[in-house]
Amino acid sequence: MVRWIIFISIYFLIDIYAFQAIKTVSKSQWLHWLYFIVSIVLLGLFIYQLTGGVHGRQMTPSRMYTFGLFLTIFVPKLLVIVFMFGEDIIRFGVGLFSKFGGSDDGFYLPSRRKFISTIAIGVAAIPFASLLYGMYRGKYNYKVLKYALEFDDLPDAFDGYTITQISDVHSGSFDNKKKVAYGVDLINEQQSDVILFTGDLVNNKADEMLPWKEYFSKLTAKDGVYSVLGNHDYGDYIGWPTEVDKKNNLQKLKDIQKEMGWKLLLNEHVEITRNGDQIKLIGVENWGAGGFKKAGDLEKACAGVSKTDFKILMSHDPSHWAEKVKQDDRHFHLTLSGHTHGMQFGIEIPGWFKWSPVKYRYEHWAGIYEELGRYINVNRGFGFLGYPGRVGIWPEVTVIQLKKRVNSA
Structure with a gap:
């Protein structure tokens, strides 16, 4: 009071x-x-x-x-x-x-x-x-951001391989089916080899996804659609009658993703093969600093993965990369995260200037960063939460092309 x-x-x-x-x-x-x-x-x-x-x-x-x-x-x-x-x-x-x-x-x-x-x-x-x-208008002002990343040890068969990343759908916030359908079509128009979703499909409950299930079921890529869980997907931010109800909600969310044709990675990895070469796609559950859920288990997810494998890691919260991943001697070549939304507010002049208040909370908050020869992309998010809009930091569809670095003599 x-x-x-x-x-x-x-x-x-x-x-x-x-x-x-x-x-x-x-x-x-x-x-x-x-x-x-x-x-x-x-x-x-x-x-x-x-x-x-x-x-x-x-x-x-x-x-x-x-x-x-x-x-x-x-x-x-x-x-x-x-x-x-x-x-x-x-x-x-x-x-x-x-x-x-x-x-x-x-x-x-x-x-x-x-x-x-x-x-x-x-x-x-x-x-x-x-x-x-x-x-x-801003909350549905989707932007496609494209990057080309070079690696010395990228398997030859994956030279030119394309990834479309989306993150933070937050389906419980949507209020315009036409705009969401446009966003989904925009993802498919990129015709990438694989589509990767890096967590927060809902705000709180699995049922929030039901009105949008038919739209996101249309996502398709040659090597499939893969996903991981974000902090909001666990239902931690609302009161449940019983722990069983909360557990059933999470299971329902997992089932929805399966029904949409997505492969949810829960502290596990898969191999993507092409012409005899392979890369390892690793997905961990949410791991976040500052009080967020720490269910991500790199050891479990990387069981059977060697240091020499080319690795792409999906981890919702970029603080995981900052605190655990980037210095790991297993060398995770590329990490894909979301979570920050770029605070849905800021100023960006591509190639010149980028600012948002969220930078004072997260060191890595939007776009591509490179440290110690490892990359992370922090997607600005597809949806919105809290403030029902976006100013300057627009909803994002990321397209990343993997390139084999050509060493000049």
């Missing part, structure tokens, strides 16, 4: 402070009333979604859209108060100068300047419009 009182108090302090810009720019009473009505209604919805109905960390569509609208309204207000606070420092400084600088008027606080408030509102309009666009 105390934390809610503190939260509501801070919320209204920010609200009233940001309102000064609106009040300076416009004297319209209906606009002033609209400002506070929207703020109060949004706060009420936000509190209801967190305290009423579904409990725990389960992300339902209504909870996500409430959170998205909250961000859309609240983040611009934070930008406004930055400008207002800066102006108030100057106003207070002028007041002190008038008091101690010999002015006969004593302490004089200048009125707010309409020019500053107009700039503040204009700047705040940028994240407001971006977050709205992210919910309306």
Whole structure:
């Protein structure tokens, strides 16, 4: 109860402070009333979604859209108060100068300047419009990102071999069958040799996948479709009546993947052969740092795999690569991960600049990284969770071509 009182108090302090810009720019009473009505209604919805109905960390569509609208309204207000606070420092400084600088008027606080408030509102309009666009269009703005990676010891028969990677479908968040169908078709259009899915098929429950099962069943590749589990697939973030219900949910998710024609790798590996050569495809269960489930077992998955084999590892959380995989002397040539979503928000200028707040949590958060002669690709995700949209970090279909490095004499 105390934390809610503190939260509501801070919320209204920010609200009233940001309102000064609106009040300076416009004297319209209906606009002033609209400002506070929207703020109060949004706060009420936000509190209801967190305290009423579904409990725990389960992300339902209504909870996500409430959170998205909250961000859309609240983040611009934070930008406004930055400008207002800066102006108030100057106003207070002028007041002190008038008091101690010999002015006969004593302490004089200048009125707010309409020019500053107009700039503040204009700047705040940028994240407001971006977050709205992210919910309306950005979440299905699929992008195909292509990479070519060279290896000295790639088996000759796999020179030119192509992999399509998708990750973090989060089917419980989808709300547009036409857009999802387009995304699935886009995956198949790449005509890759194999399709690899690196975890988080659902948000919480296996049933979330049922409306989308027919679409993802259409995924096809010459060497098949393989998958691993992500942290959300285990159903850990909701309360189950019994442990048996939770166990049955996980089994149902496994069965759904089998029915779609996917091969789920549970701390195991398979061989992909071509013209007498082979590569080892290894799939581990979720292993994540910082309190996430650590069910991944490299030792079990690599039983029978030699150090000289060419290896592709599927592991949902990139922190696994950072903490366990990249320095493993078995030399995992390429690791494929997801999990971060690129936070679904950031700025990317291909080949020039890449930033998202998630970089302060994950060292490897989007795209290709190389260290110690090993590669990892962190897919930005196919779906969305939490904020029901994407801004700057778009849903991704990754295509990776394996190349045999030609050593020049």
